[in-house]
């Protein structure tokens with residue numbers, strides 16, 4: 001549908017990739033760990049290796065949670081746009097196919113939050 | 120000269136002369152050019168004279184009533200200030216609810232003023248013109264009286280100092296700000312359905328009740344009085360909201376689907392906005408009035424349904440979102456407090472954990488959700504506090520493109536999983552908290568692609584302190600963003616426990632009540 005407007009109105013997207021100084025927005029949520037009230041919004045160079053992203057910015061964001069250190073990465077799953085996703089840690093975010101404003105969900109089936117209460 | 124030639128006009132006569140007869144059919148310019156905004160939304164009005172004026176109020180009577188109310192209000196505000204009324208509130212935690220109120224609501228009122236002033240000009244019928252003009256004046260009065268009443272608190276407590284500046288910048292305040300800017304950039308008919316009907320008529324009691332009764336329960340005479348002073352206007356606004364929808368529906372059957380879409384959209388936008396009110400009722404009033412869930416059941420599920428039953432004869436249906444809201448009513452206040460408590464480093468008010476007593480109250484009001492999902496969370500946070508590790512989330516949240524609320528809402532059928540929705544539009548990805556926000560976007564993507572989302576704006580570099588150089592060595596982005604917001608770290612934010620507000624209130628109250 002088109003917008004009801006007094007003149008033709010196109011709409012100028014405010015958050016296109018070119019506005020982030022070479023970085024991309026990447027959102028990451030950790031399922032059933034609601035001590036983090038919402039998925040986190042990161043602004044990251046697309047050339048960063050996926051493993052470096054996890055060990056760096058992601059660990060910094062989630063590391064305060066006692067279960068972060070307990071994650072068995074061989075059992076952890078990822079969803080990208082709600083679909084299964086198998087990242088290659090050695091490859092860059094870009095080469096893993098992560099575009100601007102992509103959303104990832106980390107699932108740790110053995111760890112369902114503190115006391116199993118999704119905390 | 121015969122001084123008694125004219126007898127006084129009757130109310131009805133006077134009313135007709137002073138409202139309806141003020142309008143005329145223009146001849147130098149065609150009427151469509153004088154009222155150019157009447158067509159573009161697709162609403163068809165055939166006969167403006169069919170408008171029933173819901174309240175026969177003339178401007179002179181209006182001024183008289185309002186002046187009386189002002190006099191009373193300002194007498195109470197003065198007495199409140201002179202007697203240190205702020206020390207009579209139940210507990211200094213309560214004052215934090217006022218900080219949210221001040222940084223969110225007067226700006227909404229002011230925008231309501233702007234919106235109705237525009238409608239006073241654009242509406243082609245004289246009846247709605249006059250009603251909208253009066254409401255425009257009411258709304259600016261609401262903004263003023265709120266600012267004046269709450270200015271008393273600014274002398275004593277932190278966080279009140281720059282509410283307008285913060286309203287335009289602070290992350291969570293983009294939620295109320297964008298809500299009203301969405302309405303103000305609609306056509307005149309959508310605006311009046313959005314604000315006059317959906318907000319004023321369907322949802323207003325859910326806003327008023329917690330603030331006004333909450334103020335009364337918590338000893339805040341000042342806030343209570345401006346609430347009552349506004350409430351008598353509110354009755355008039357509600358009547359206008361109902362009249363306008365009936366008028367539009369009766370004018371042309373083609374109006375129905377357009378109006379239904381607006382009701383669906385604005386009921387949802389309104390309820391999302393009320394999340395913060397839900398939190399305030401359940402967590403921020405030391406003396407509770409009723410729970411959010413109870414308020415929702417009384418004011419929406421009972422009263423609101425009666426209204427929709429009444430409108431069913433025009434073909435209006437209960438908005439689809441009602442089903443999801445019914446599921447969410449057990450959760451949103453807790454999820455919101457979880458967000459603000461953990462984000463307490465970037466708030467312009469203090470946060471705290473509910474006491475054991477308060478948690479028991481919450482269990483009794485939310486038997487299906489509190490003990491299972493939320494009590495364990497707060498107990499874990501309490502344990503961390505005891506260990507000296509009070510949790511602060513230092514990250515920026517992912518936001519919904521439409522309501523701009525952090526993505527904190529969970530799936531209707533699983534309160535342990537965040538609800539993620541996304542679509543692609545012209546090669547870009549957009550994310551939503553719910554199907555309903557997604558549908559609003561899909562209908563008018565041109566509008567919502569322009570959302571000013573604080574998290575993204577910060578990353579684009581648009582939210583650093585004036586003169587800051589992000590490339591300078593040792594640049595601290597968080598500190599610079601707080602400076603940009605005019606938020607004083609360590610005074611305005613962080614936990615209530617140990618705050619300057621807490622200490623001052625205790626000391627002053629002691630001085631006031633002992634020798």
Ligand SMILES: [Fe+2]
Nearest residue numbers: 228257258261
């Ligand atoms: Fe108002």
Ligand SMILES: [Fe+2]
Nearest residue numbers: 519522552556
């Ligand atoms: Fe939303």
